[in-house]
Amino acid sequence: GAEDNLTGVIDLLDRKAYTFVGNFGENITEVPMPEDMVEKVEKFRAELVEKAVECDEATMEKYLGGEEISVEELKKAIRKGVIENAIYPVLCGTALQNIGVQFALDYVNEFLPSPLDVPQVDATDVADPEKKTPIKADDDAPFVGLAFKIATDPFVGKLCFVRVYQGVLKSGSYIVNASTGNKERVGRLVRMHANHREEIKEIYAGDIAAVIGLKNTTTGNTLSDESSPLLLESITFPEPVIKIAVEPKTKVDQEKMGVALARLAEEDPTFRVETDEETNQVLISGMGELHLDIIVDRMRREFGVEANVGKPQVSYRETITQTAEAEHKYAKQSGGRGQYGHCMLRVEPAGEGQGYQFLDEVKGGVIPKEYIPAIEKGVKEGLLSGVVAGFPMVDVKVAVYYGSYHEVDSSEIAFKMAAIFAFKDACQKAKPILLEPIMKVEVTTPEDYMGNIIGDLNSKRGQIEEMIDRPLKIKAIKAKVPLAEMFGYATSLRSMSQGRANYTMEFSHYSEVPRNVLETIKEKTAK
Template sequence: ALRRASLANKVVLVLCGSALRNKGIQPLLDAIVDYLPSPLDVPPFEGIDPKTGKVATRPVDEAAPFSALAFKVVSDPFVGRLVYFRVYSGKVKAKAQVLNSTRERKERLGRLLQMHANHREEVDEVYAGGIAAALGLKSTFTGDTLCDPSKPILLEAIRFPEPVISVAIEPKTKADQDRIGNALVKLTEEDPTFETCYDQETGQTIISGMGELHLEVLLERMRREFRVEARTGKPQVAYKETITQPTQAEGRFIKQFGGRGQYGHVVLKLEPGERGSGFAFTNQIRAGSIPKEFIPAVKAGVKEALERGVLANYPIVDIKVTLHDGSFHQVDSSELAFKMAGSIALKEGVRRAKPTLLEPIMKLDAFTPEQFLGDILGDLDARRAHIEGIGVQGDTRVIHALVPLGETFGYATIIRSLSQGRATYSMEFHHYQELSPALLEQIIIGGRAM
């Protein structure tokens, strides 16, 4: 009865135990086997056929075409780069050639390993429903689909939130400088929510993540696993820019260099997108006013211009761009000219469309004894928090709030001092929202100074 109710999603089973003290672990594992669905209990998995764009299904059957999803990448100091994957259909052997349909690249599996806590067991084959780690997959990352090259399928990818906090990082010594690049590459491969970039203007390496604690953990891993000591700057909030009204803009890139010149001319329509929609590009050119071979160059120019906004150099998001019109020259037009024209038009259009800034909002849950509730609520109110509710867990009060990320730096120290060290909190990214006019000018000035 419990199994049937669990399979129907009518009950949630709760077991007590402690991993630290190895209490209740075996009953938990037995309950997973006894009450949770096996691969055979679920319907066939759906994906997209990359050749046709239509929905394709894969049954949980060893005789079906092979399909798997990579869900973790680890840099092991003894065996190298390990890609963990879960087989959804079919089977795969060691040293087999597979297709990474996400990146449209063929790869060859090396050894296949089944991981058992602190030891590994080499296997020759993995079947539907199985989980294994593979060596030799150089171009496969978290969320990629692996499949039979003759029967391609694209499974639903794992979607990761964008980083919301950035800090500048620099090595402490020359020896650290030689190792820091390799450490950052490996950490980026393992963690899709961790990003690095090099700022050409300041000459700094910038690392970005999901919060202060996230970056602190990664820096500690750099020190412990890669023996890299690094200094970091003050955390910076990852603001975004967006537009608030539709507009139309024209971009011309016309140059004459004596001989052949450069000619590109585009007309773009810009519209605000739904919050979280990112960037959408539509081509509405009719009657050949711009040859189709130049359309990708216009889109590339627009995407490049979106990387640095017009208010404070933050990325532009949640915008719909439509290529509406333009013109070309039979001799002088080129991909470079139309790329530049697209970039110019986008910048000009954003300036006209009443741009504003978006700030990341975090979902915060604070756990505190009742006698400290008032002090913590007062502090959250001063941090522009929106209190969504206050719950009760025994003698503990749980505050559910939405707080701007920029107001949370150093909060771990503050909440401990307000509660004599007895309150704790957890925090995760929730959404982006428009910045209040009172803070807009202050952030713009600070962003331009970066």
Template sequence: MPRQTPLNRTRNIGIMAHIDAGKTTTTERILFYTGRTYKIGEVHEGTATMDWMEQEQERGITITSAATTCFWRDVRVNIIDTPGHVDFTAEVERSLRVLDGAVAVFDSVAGVEPQSETVWRQADKYRVPRICFVNKMDRIGADFKRTFEQITTKLGGNPVALQLPIGAEDKFVGVVDLVAMKAIRYKDETMGAEYVVDEIPADMLEEAKAYREQLIEKVSEADDKLLEKYLHGEEISDEEIKAALRKRVNTSVHTRGDKAEAAFVPVICGSAFKNKGVQPLLDAIVDYLPSPVDVPAIVGFDPDKGPDVLVERPASDDAPFSALAFKIMTDPFVGQLTFIRVYSGVMAAGTTVYNSTKQKSERLGRLLQMHANKREEIKEVYAGDIAAAVGLKTVTTGDTICDEKKPVVLESMDFPEPVISLAIEPKTKVDQEKLGQGLGKLMAEDPTFRVKTDIQTGEVVIAGMGELHLEIIVDRLKREFNVEASVGRPQVAYKETLTRPADGEMKYAKQTGGRGQYGHAKIHLFPGEPGSGYVFENKISGGTIPREFIKPIDEGIKEALTRGVLAGYPVDDVRIELYDGSYHDVDSSEMAFKIAGSMAFQDAAKKAKPVLLEPVMRVEVVVPKDYMGDVMGNLSSRRGQIQSQEDRGGTQIINARVPLSEMFGYATDLRSRTQGRATYSMHFDRYEPAPGHVSDEVVARMQGKA
């Protein structure tokens, strides 16, 4: 079947924001106005289409990125609704990796909030062009201009106002369109589906003219022809403004570094809940965000020739097939669903595809077009499509699938390490069998979720990005896999690092009557830069250790890193130079050198002054003035460092950095201190050396377990 929608009339977009800014509600309104749903789902009623998991509907938050397709002005819009809660960073990361554009939704009362900053940085990393929707203009304390300024001051964006609100709070009735210089007023009686285009109110005319002038100045700077017109006082048409805006919104995808920051970010406003501003938002998506042909060809490497041989795949049906798997989901009816973004070429259901990441071929079953958790079977996928594939068994998140004759490995995704863990114990023997299965499937779906068995205690330990993340996992085990389990208290995922250079040596020699074991390794150990991870360098010269024994030494050191030096936590940020050693013609083996490498590392590590690292969180507390002193004092008592405080409409915003170990139970404590009037959010900032007394306590506890 031929392609239904031209590639230049396709938009792959994400909707991103802080929790509670109104992302899911905005998506629901988009689906309603584009005719995809007949009844608007409300988040607070637990009926929103995009929040389809039971936990999402109960909690009123989005956990997994649901995908859906709709049409506006004959343009196909593929939407991914991403979670705003910091525990689900991986969902945001993988969504942004496969999108061409994004809509950032802000709460006009709260302005730019911490998770908005995190998501914005993630979008910067993938150079995703975006537009901003300042939502909740009908709420008490709504302030469009403050939010507009914060896009520059807090996010480093380059905002361009395309609208001004007419009224605010309960008097918000519509917007002034600064491109067309008209007022748009929404009819309450038709739920905002109908609106009237009118003249700009007299009391707003001067302000609208000033903002329009700023808009024309900005677009003129971006286009030489328009600049000439502007300087000569000639009229610039609406179409010319839109074309210049579109060009400049999309500069970020074509440039790297400082230039990328100059990309325009169009800003519009409305109230999704009150159905005001949704149609202009759809127009802005179509007018300003890129199609797959507007972004540069995706670049990968040729797996047959190595990572240095780069390969381009243009967004075209005629190019060899290539797609990235960005999400795995277990479906009760069809089994494993693999969500893919097709970058080039065409693929039909039932054909064989090549997983170039794992170098394995497998047969593709059915292809599905997803609408949240409803599905529609399709025969083929084309360049630019987002779809779900059934039957791919070896494919995991971040893998490339492609044409075996023209292989390519596309850039994958980076996911943060878990910061919190807890022990989980099945209640019965039947639960024990189901637990392993359930955890395996959940781990395949979520790259930030890890499972391991504690060597000392034999307990199964699950690790993730926060308390809510693990709570949802335990909940899903019960609902989806019928596993009843008891969980322990949350534990902090500490790390260890080394603070000074040291040398290590191990000669592992064993005679057992027959063939012996012999391996001898000498290493230099150096502390690495924070975030550098583990680096191994082979400096052997003159063949003192044969090539086939170098890898086992590296593997032995890697294993030793996971066991830790101080308290059994993994060692991070270390560089190892293997510089000397010896071997025996008969007795040397891979196992002997693996043991020698491991023990040489332990020898060096003990001399390298190991220290314990603890995860430190960025915490934002929104608190009424009356309780501020008490809340700040309590944060300080939790070893918190207050970074800043600001007044936001009579409410105080406290920003602090606090060790994660001190934040357990904080939600209950904050509620009781402020009679439920304060809220907080936190997300991972970085690892830092733990103070001596904390380190001693952790080490003593872990040695007590051994």
């Protein structure tokens, strides 16, 4: 069957058909193969065998020799291919009635690599960052684990999901968070089975469990034995690309909203919460419209907070395209001790994705060392509000190379102010540009609607990169489109395709905003 008539699956490996009966597909029954599918099964099985034997030389020789390949030999060859990233088995089914889900879990167990099959990872010694220590799945070695997910449980509070890379983690033991240096106590260990928790005393190398009782651990932190703190490679999270204002509907909601947003931000590192100092609005940022819709929905369902939501705002960025220099002398005299700070700054593009870099190139003590941090502080403040339209600046290299000071009147605040003005002046001269987030979009549609959808993407300043043919006259369109043009796209796509097309979207990169669009954005931000 297919779609809402799906009743079972056929396992190509053992040529058997199975049906799933019951509300949750709990009654699995082997049934005779449908006659109209016998030929198709043999065709696809032959293709499967051909691909599988390519992964194992001994099985390949046997196959070329005309011998029959047993199911066990096929499974062994497929497992080898999966571990080497040579093949990717595809399983079918539906989670709605659990049809085929049991087989998917069985094959996860049979084909996917165990911790012993995974290539060895290296950890960094906290005491000596140059020293690399190999981590192996060994229960007798000192404990090293990675906190990869934080979840909030209404009954036990914060759950921290940990994957043990080496050693054993025991409940009641003390460990160190190597990422922050904080000492933590493991209160309880639980193994999660969907919404059911099973209390356990210890977990071994390769295991995953949830830890209750960790106070200062967040996603991506490395946990390790107190005797030898080691640091695993952290998880890198993309910066949010969309921002909306939220406000509670009632006074009661206001009190609960702060707690709810703090909990959700702790769970999701790509979700941020901030307060706009000018408007006093609470702004939430995330990876897309759907991401923030889900956050607002979870606030309502899990925390009982009703909120009004503003229009989405794109997280634009600014950068510079040339090298430029500027100086500023900040001098104030108003009776008594004055203020004096003087610095010369050079700004230059740091390259895409390189972030902000600060260099101290002052020679001969023309600016005392104690004022250099104040200059950097001023530069960092200047980065928060760019010179094109007031958006944060990225990928800028800043060097302080000359200046002067007054023995009595110079102070940190004076040098900070001088740095802010010098930085703004230098950026104005360095041909600043506005950057907008570009999204990777993939639209899947019946080919009847393809023309309209491509035309619509082009009108949104989109660049069509690829069109792929899928079975049953379905087309996949891959494109890069500015996020600013994608608001409300789900609704317009439904109306263009009578509800039959769907799309996925993820952040790709930042790109320069065209001049005609820049003027519109400047007008909006000036209001």
